[in-house]
Amino acid sequence: MGRTFRYGRWVLLFVIVLILSLFTSIASLLVHTQLRNQLIAGETRKMEVEAALIGGILTDTMLRNDYVEGQHLLDDWVSDRQDVVVLDVTLDNGRTFFSFRRADNAETPLTLKQTFQYRNRVLSLTLCHDATELHDALAALRRSLFLLGLSLIGVTTLTLWYVLFRWMVRPMEEEITARTRDLNAARDSLEEKVAERTAALKKEVEIRRQTEAELRKLGMAVEQNPVTIFITDLAGRIEYVNPRFELMTGYARTEALGQTPRLLKSPETPQIVHETMWATVLAGRDWRGELKVRRKDGQEFWAHVSISPIKDPDGTITHFVAMHEDITERKQAEASMEESRHAAELANKAKTELLANMSHELRTPLNAIIGFSQTMRDGLFGPLGNDKYGEYVDHIHASGSHLLDLINDILDVAAVESGRLTLNEEEVDLADVQQSAIEFLASQAREAGVTLANAIGSDLPRLLADHRRLRQILLNVLSNAIKFTPQGGRIDSAARRDDDGGLVITVRDTGIGMDEQGLITAMTKFGQVDSSLARKHEGTGLGLPLTKGLVELHDGRLHLTSAPNEGTTVTIRLPPWRVLDPETVDADI
Amino acid sequence: MRVRLRAVLTAALCALLMVAPFAQVRAASTDAAGPLTLGFMPYLNAEHLIEKYTPLARYLSEALDRPVHITVARDYAEHIHLTGEDALDISFLGGSPYVVIGEQYGLKPLLVRFEFDGMPTFRSVIVVERDSPYQELSDLAGTRMAFGSTNSTLSTQVPVYMLMQAGVRLEDLADRSHLRNHENVILGVQFGDFDAGAVAEEVFVENRDKPIRALAYSKPLSTHVFVTRATMDPALRDKIAQALLTLRDHPDSTEILGAISTTLTGFAPVSDSDYDPHRDILTVVLPVLKDQ
Numbered sequence: 001m002g003r004t005f006r007y008g009r010w011v012l013l014f015v016i017v018l019i020l021s022l023f024t025s026i027a028s029l030l031v032h033t034q035l036r037n038q039l040i041a042g043e044t045r046k047m048e049v050e051a052a053l054i055g056g057i058l059t060d061t062m063l064r065n066d067y068v069e070g071q072h073l074l075d076d077w078v079s080d081r082q083d084v085v086v087l088d089v090t091l092d093n094g095r096t097f098f099s100f101r102r103a104d105n106a107e108t109p110l111t112l113k114q115t116f117q118y119r120n121r122v123l124s125l126t127l128c129h130d131a132t133e134l135h136d137a138l139a140a141l142r143r144s145l146f147l148l149g150l151s152l153i154g155v156t157t158l159t160l161w162y163v164l165f166r167w168m169v170r171p172m173e174e175e176i177t178a179r180t181r182d183l184n185a186a187r188d189s190l191e192e193k194v195a196e197r198t199a200a201l202k203k204e205v206e207i208r209r210q211t212e213a214e215l216r217k218l219g220m221a222v223e224q225n226p227v228t229i230f231i232t233d234l235a236g237r238i239e240y241v242n243p244r245f246e247l248m249t250g251y252a253r254t255e256a257l258g259q260t261p262r263l264l265k266s267p268e269t270p271q272i273v274h275e276t277m278w279a280t281v282l283a284g285r286d287w288r289g290e291l292k293v294r295r296k297d298g299q300e301f302w303a304h305v306s307i308s309p310i311k312d313p314d315g316t317i318t319h320f321v322a323m324h325e326d327i328t329e330r331k332q333a334e335a336s337m338e339e340s341r342h343a344a345e346l347a348n349k350a351k352t353e354l355l356a357n358m359s360h361e362l363r364t365p366l367n368a369i370i371g372f373s374q375t376m377r378d379g380l381f382g383p384l385g386n387d388k389y390g391e392y393v394d395h396i397h398a399s400g401s402h403l404l405d406l407i408n409d410i411l412d413v414a415a416v417e418s419g420r421l422t423l424n425e426e427e428v429d430l431a432d433v434q435q436s437a438i439e440f441l442a443s444q445a446r447e448a449g450v451t452l453a454n455a456i457g458s459d460l461p462r463l464l465a466d467h468r469r470l471r472q473i474l475l476n477v478l479s480n481a482i483k484f485t486p487q488g489g490r491i492d493s494a495a496r497r498d499d500d501g502g503l504v505i506t507v508r509d510t511g512i513g514m515d516e517q518g519l520i521t522a523m524t525k526f527g528q529v530d531s532s533l534a535r536k537h538e539g540t541g542l543g544l545p546l547t548k549g550l551v552e553l554h555d556g557r558l559h560l561t562s563a564p565n566e567g568t569t570v571t572i573r574l575p576p577w578r579v580l581d582p583e584t585v586d587a588d589i
Numbered sequence: 590m591r592v593r594l595r596a597v598l599t600a601a602l603c604a605l606l607m608v609a610p611f612a613q614v615r616a617a618s619t620d621a622a623g624p625l626t627l628g629f630m631p632y633l634n635a636e637h638l639i640e641k642y643t644p645l646a647r648y649l650s651e652a653l654d655r656p657v658h659i660t661v662a663r664d665y666a667e668h669i670h671l672t673g674e675d676a677l678d679i680s681f682l683g684g685s686p687y688v689v690i691g692e693q694y695g696l697k698p699l700l701v702r703f704e705f706d707g708m709p710t711f712r713s714v715i716v717v718e719r720d721s722p723y724q725e726l727s728d729l730a731g732t733r734m735a736f737g738s739t740n741s742t743l744s745t746q747v748p749v750y751m752l753m754q755a756g757v758r759l760e761d762l763a764d765r766s767h768l769r770n771h772e773n774v775i776l777g778v779q780f781g782d783f784d785a786g787a788v789a790e791e792v793f794v795e796n797r798d799k800p801i802r803a804l805a806y807s808k809p810l811s812t813h814v815f816v817t818r819a820t821m822d823p824a825l826r827d828k829i830a831q832a833l834l835t836l837r838d839h840p841d842s843t844e845i846l847g848a849i850s851t852t853l854t855g856f857a858p859v860s861d862s863d864y865d866p867h868r869d870i871l872t873v874v875l876p877v878l879k880d881q
Contacts, residue, residue: 065735065768067776068634093781121782
């Protein structure tokens, strides 16, 4: 603002100087013109006197026809007058009587033209005086006027400057500054309000736009919804139906509007259902249920119905919205599933009965076969007499035992899958269980030429587990390792505390290993990877699936890592809550 | 004829004397080594005449070994009077004044006369404006005409004679003025104050650049003449005449003669009989001029 005032001051000063200069110039011009005219008038009067003299001379000589004397007199007169630059005398017939021109100064504003008569003739006289003196005088006058004007402008400007700015402009500027400050503050406030209002309007517009978009989206969602939607007033009169309503019910929109939902009511639906439904929604709650809906053509279909009250911001119910989803296919699927489930339950029941029968019916004769063959092999009642019989008895005993193992595994698998197998949990020492399993399989390992190493120490914490099933888990894992490890191989067992406080048991062999597909096959019931080894080491093919089931019964996890010709590692993780002594340190392998 | 002429000339002289009653008659130089006066009638402007004849006066001063001063009379009458009274040592006269002075005062000793372009004669010229419709002298009846002095041979007497010979009398003219000199006649015609004017051919030639033309020329007449006072020592007179006759041989003759007239080629011997034609013209003209 201050800069603006300073700038304004200079502009005002400039205007003042300009106006003063203008007036001074005009005054100087007027004075100059007046004096110039006076000088010219004085010179003109002088020239008129001279012209009168010349006219008298000429008239006299012309009347005497003494032209030569006239010319001579003019010549003498001109030669004595340095201020005369032009003297022309011409007759009325255009003849030049006398002509004098001072070549170096023929242009002059001091020119006088007069005519004289003698007899019936007319003489025209042109007399020009040298204007040098006039010019010099005017030049001096101009210089004086210029200096005077300059002084006048300077003094007047300084006076005006002092008077204006000391007494007038400065207070005005201060007032203007104050007013401008107030105006700027008001403007800033106004701009701030405008900005706030603009922001609010923008926000409102944005909200409205979003709302409209939402409404449009919702409208489109409702319009394009695959669910039948209609809206009623509090009296139940339909005010809106979506296109799906027309498609599903067969009623056109114009037919439905103004009607009540009774036009969709199936006579099979008990009245109490509708009463409950209305009571619920009138109470302001949602009602959901499955109803049979009657189409315009009389056909009916199942629909999942959801009716909700629409409330305004103060909670007053204004409308109800009803959504009918056709669940006919789902109803049919549920019926089919129910039938399947019932069939499966029947089959499972038959299987359970079968297994129970097998458990009893198969194991009874097998026990007899295994018991009597063992008696005969042991020669409890004397030798068999022939070595061939002995060999046969061994086969009978081995086959019976294998068959019994198979049946037991099948029964266990079935029990696990059916959930009928319950754990007999107790405090178990893992080292004892492991040691017992190794000793049980020691002879088998020696026969296979495989080294069986155990690094599970007695410092491990005790576990809460089923002793028999834990031993079964370890036997199955070690037995599998022996079976699939070639002669000269090695099997290492170890256990340690897991990071989460649980227990990790690992069995690593140097066997044939498996690829990804082999791992999947191994975990499949009755699946074995290498058929030649399977034949070499007969198995039920249920070991790993059964083991995995038993581990999972203990809330643990079994994991296999393997690669062809690089051996297999079986990892069993038991949860922390199975570990009874958490302060026991990890055991290193 | 002689008697009549004498009577006319006497009357004319009387008239001239009447118009110049106050002319001072100064005695001519009697000192053998004193300055000589060379007088002129004002047939041209006095300054112009002095300018023209100053070289000649200087030449004579050198030739005669004595100063020669130029003097111009106020008018023809004064010049005739001074010449007749032997107030001028050397006087320049036209043919008519010579005749008049001879009749009145007795013949003055002749020195030389002008020779223009090798001829000792000249003519009078009647001039009109260059675009003038007049082609013959007879056309001038009813016009305004300018003449020189009434005593001027070539600007009045001869042209009046020419007009009379052409059948135009002075009273036939609408207007007639006798101007102070030949230049005024030329200027009067040029400026349109007059329809025609009469001047010596010498003056006409000098003003050929002006918008005038010659309407008619007179017959050749003996040129102007230098005479001496009758009282001059014959030896001095012969010395002056010899100096003038031999001027053409002087190294500065071109400048001296050219200053007088561009056509002047020298001075020629002269005799009184050379002016008999003037006597005849004056016999006819002077009575007419006297009556006007």
